[in-house]
Amino acid sequence: MSTWDELWDPTYAARARQRRPGRHAAPPVGEPARRTGPGPVTEARHTVRREVRRLHGQALVPLFGGYLLLLFLCSAAPDLLGTAVVGGVTIGVVLLLGQFLLAFRVMRLFSRDARTRLDPEAARLRSLAETAAAESATASAEAATAASAAASAARPRSEVGW
């Protein structure tokens, strides 16, 4: 997701455009996809990446939300956390137990969704990537020499700072 990269790195978008001119452009209509368009491997990779990000958000937001709330209360309202509810059990202890239960629930959901949503996509990407690698392996000898030539040509340009 390029927004994430842009958030961290203001120069990312410009460099990405410079690097891969075909990536943000729509593939020409009516023609078979060229080498510059997003191939099936790239698309599968985007799908897997999206699933991973979704899983991360779904697990980490409640987990760290609860935890940060607890930390905040610890420094902002220690007396509140020390208030007894039933017998010797305080609000702080109840919240801690709640945090543990939340963690278990998050873990269960994460495992389930990773199994049902991420694993099939990752398997698809793997087989696509392996097929692509096998296809390119035949042409790899010429490609390797060409790539190293291109890389050595590109290096001086890319090291020009701002």
Add this chain to the structure above:
Amino acid sequence: MSPAVGSVQTVVVVAFLVFVTVCVLLCALAGPDRDDAADFYTANRSLGTFRNALAISGDYISAATVLSTTGVIALAGFDGMMVTCATALALLLVMVLLAEPLRNAGRFTLGDVLAARMATRQVRIAAGVVALAVTMPFLVVQLSGAGSVVAVLLGLSGYGARTVCVVLIGATMVCYAAIGGMKGTGLVQIVKMVIAFASFGALALLVLHRFEWNLGTLLTAASQGSGLGDSYLRPGAQYGSGATGRLEFLSVQITLVLGAACLPHITMRLHSAPDARTARTSMRWAVGITAAFLATVVVAGLGASALVGGAVIRDADPTGRISVLLLSHTLGGAPGTTGSSAVIAVVSCAVFVTILASVAGVTLAAACSLAHDLYAHAARGGGLPEQREVAAARWAAVGVGVVGIVLAVLTERWNVQMLLSLTYSLSASALFPILVYSLFWRGFTQRGLLWTLYGSLASVCLLMLFSPAVSGGPGAVFPGVDFHWFPLRTPGVVTVPLGFLLGWFGSVQRPAPESDVAGFERLELRALTGVTDSGPRHGQ
């Protein structure tokens, strides 16, 4: 300890010897039977899901975790419970964020993961240096704690006895790591986890039985026993409720959550899962086992405060590390009875086994980064035959162990608890940012990586040197002098954001070289699927 427990000590010594013998046998039988690097570093990915989970939680629950956490709960109540919360959360963070990509992308060590993206010598060296900087203090603190606790267990006193204990434990564990490799130490961790879980579970049940299975009664009794009254269950008992105390608490929590998540001996265990899905399932079990174990630790800590009393615990050891041993002396009934002796023996064995196993795990992790990252890849360019690399790893384990033992003996008279916070701070401020950036940020460059690694190393060491943990206080390494100006004992609240900032700034300050961007594509594909691309097989 009271001298009336002589017969118990015999039982404990016999149990130690049995455990040591069994572990040597296990290591010799299960250890890598040929000089195969994959066998030595990852046990050929042959441990099953559940055994791997036990090994992960065994590695995760170090002696310091068990003993210090029980002590903090006994002495500071709610603050200690927050420590267990952070400990459990850190493992969940590993499961969600790191387990699968690290399993997929790395071969043996963290350096492999980083080299999958930036296969240069500087990155290998930096990865190896930081891994050693994180593991060595951890090893020293485990060994040093081991020395004092085992001396107490065996009823010995004086520095000479401690030195002997440190040397013996260290030598045994170095043998395990060198002979058994990943599988051997894994089995040691499994045995340790079973023993520790069984005995802490029994301890917790005994405590709960005393308080009629009522958590409220236990909490009330613990508050009374601690001598702190109501503030025992209020945040702030450990560091005070002033501004510095609150900041310290926050800093410790952040450092613990992020630092424990990427300690090298934990992340190394992930590589020994056969595939990403198994790594995930293993982590799920490991989190469950760890959480259950931490629950028994909480009950034991509260029980220690309620039954032994805060004043007695603080008298025996200001950090409360031997509170669980003190608890075992009061739980089994009148001193000298069979019940009392049994409880003491069982708990002592659990503590001893935990200490031994944590030393072995950390030694192996340090040896692996030394042999694999620094020697095989940085010094020899990666072309080392496997047989020679395994031999190097075995010798590295011996070397790391000897250095650890020597340091632990030399620092015997000092309070080395600050090394624990040094380890966690380094891990949180150097390893966590680079792992997150490497795995998830396309624009990260080698420059940013080196800035974060060395910058965090410098900032953590500098701030710790001038913190109250080193000088100017009763609990400091050098209590006699005072040159501290930094107010916090754990600098994480400053150094973690600084580590992230350095990595970001180092990366965006110059345009990313094409090779780093291509490296991201390569690493991401590998992290998502586990395929190794058509390039050189494993980095370099």
